[in-house]
Amino acid sequence: MLKPVLISFAVIMTAMPAMNAYSAxxxxxxxxxxxxxxVKNELRHFTPVQLITSIEDNKILSKEVxxxxxxxxxxxxxxxxxxxxxxxxxxxxxxxxxxxxxxCEQASCxxxxxxxxxxxxxxxxxxxxxxxxxxxxxLPKKQVYVSIYAAGRKRATxxxxxxxxxxxxxxxxxxxxxxxxxxxxxxxxxxxxxxxDTKNSADHPMLSRIPGAYIxxxxxxGFNQASVxxxxxxxxxxxxxxxxxxxxxxxxxxxxxxxxxxYQHALTKLGFxxxxxxxxxxxxDDSK
Numbered sequence: 001m002l003k004p005v006l007i008s009f010a011v012i013m014t015a016m017p018a019m020n021a022y023s024a025x026x027x028x029x030x031x032x033x034x035x036x037x038x039v040k041n042e043l044r045h046f047t048p049v050q051l052i053t054s055i056e057d058n059k060i061l062s063k064e065v066x067x068x069x070x071x072x073x074x075x076x077x078x079x080x081x082x083x084x085x086x087x088x089x090x091x092x093x094x095x096x097x098x099x100x101x102x103x104c105e106q107a108s109c110x111x112x113x114x115x116x117x118x119x120x121x122x123x124x125x126x127x128x129x130x131x132x133x134x135x136x137x138x139l140p141k142k143q144v145y146v147s148i149y150a151a152g153r154k155r156a157t158x159x160x161x162x163x164x165x166x167x168x169x170x171x172x173x174x175x176x177x178x179x180x181x182x183x184x185x186x187x188x189x190x191x192x193x194x195x196x197d198t199k200n201s202a203d204h205p206m207l208s209r210i211p212g213a214y215i216x217x218x219x220x221x222g223f224n225q226a227s228v229x230x231x232x233x234x235x236x237x238x239x240x241x242x243x244x245x246x247x248x249x250x251x252x253x254x255x256x257x258x259x260x261x262x263y264q265h266a267l268t269k270l271g272f273x274x275x276x277x278x279x280x281x282x283x284x285d286d287s288k
Contacts, residue, residue: 029144029163030092033085037156038075040122044068049164051134051147052118053102055110060118063101065145067166073122074159082150085159086131089148098137098146105131112151119149121160128152142166190251204244207266210259217247230276234284256280 032039047069050062076085083105090103109115109130116124119132129152136145143166150159190212201218203209221243227236250259260279268274278284 029146030089030161033074033076033080033159035077035080036074037077038123040073042069042071042122044071046167046169049145049147049162050118051101051145051164052132053134055102055104055108055115058110058114060110060114062118065164065166066169067145067164070163070165071122072161072163074161075123076157076159078153078155078157080157080159082129082131082152082157082159085150085157086133086148089161090133093133093135093137093146096137098135101134101136101145103131103133115149116151119147119160119162121149121158123158123160125153125158188253190253193249193251196249201246204246206270207263209248210250210254210262212251212254213248215246216249217245219243219245228275232278232282 045068046066048064048066049069051065052060053063054061086103086105090100093100104110106129109132112128112130115130115132130149131151132147132149134145134147136143145164145166147162147164148160149162150157152158193212193214194209196214198215198218201215203215209215223241224243225238225240226243228239229235230237257279260277264274264277
């Protein structure tokens with residue numbers, strides 16, 4: 001018998017230290033500039049990238065390119081002017097017979113804050129004089145897009161080089177096991193933790209504990225009062241009688257829903273009538 005399967009993935013991205021191999025890959029196209037003070041690198045196996053193709057009335061137009069992304073950011077002495085750096089790269093791009101998509105310098109680059117937010121350079125500290133060029137080249141074995149951005153600072157010049165090698169999205173990162181789908185649902189087993197029960201505690205004779213649970217807190221009173229929830233907004237009822245208060249710690253493999261429904265089922269079999277029930281956020285603030 002086949003079983004329904006619900007799959008939920010949570011992807012957590014963590015920052016990894018830059019590797020020297022990144023800059024080495026970038027250098028296959030461009031050599032490292034002289035007098036570099038600091039280098040930052042970033043690699044993405046496959047990602048969409050927006051390349052600027054026009055800036056009109058401070059509105060940035062772009063073209064989406066998908067592929068392997070290699071980002072390299074250089075911090076250079078302030079004596080290197082952004083426009084001069086871009087012209088050097090432009091000269092090399094022309095020598096490679098690339099197609100220029102867009103280029104701008106200072107005022108023609110529009111609002112600098114918008115430009116920085118769009119490009120998101122690895123080092124985004126700049127004071128002005130931005131210059132930018134985007135280009136592409138189609139080769140027998142691959143198509144490559146380039147975005148080169150430079151901006152000045154009082155103490156340094158920021159140079160960002162983004163290289164995108166166009167590739168089909170790799171969809172072979174994950175494999176499946178078809179045998180899993182043909183198997184019966186297996187129960188999750190838990191070990192007995194009753195040895196961790198607080199001293200002189202015991203289960204109530206009316207209800208057994210959930211397997212794997214242990215008693216963290218145990219209080220009994222021959223006669224006392226207790227406030228019991230009977231409605232929303234923490235509406236309570238005061239009851240009097242013999243009270244047994246047991247707090248269990250359960251394995252995290254159980255869900256709150258599973259525990260709740262099991263106790264509801266057991267109490268219903270005993271003939272209890274439900275007065276009030278809630279689940280999740282409808283129960284309000286845990287601290288109350």
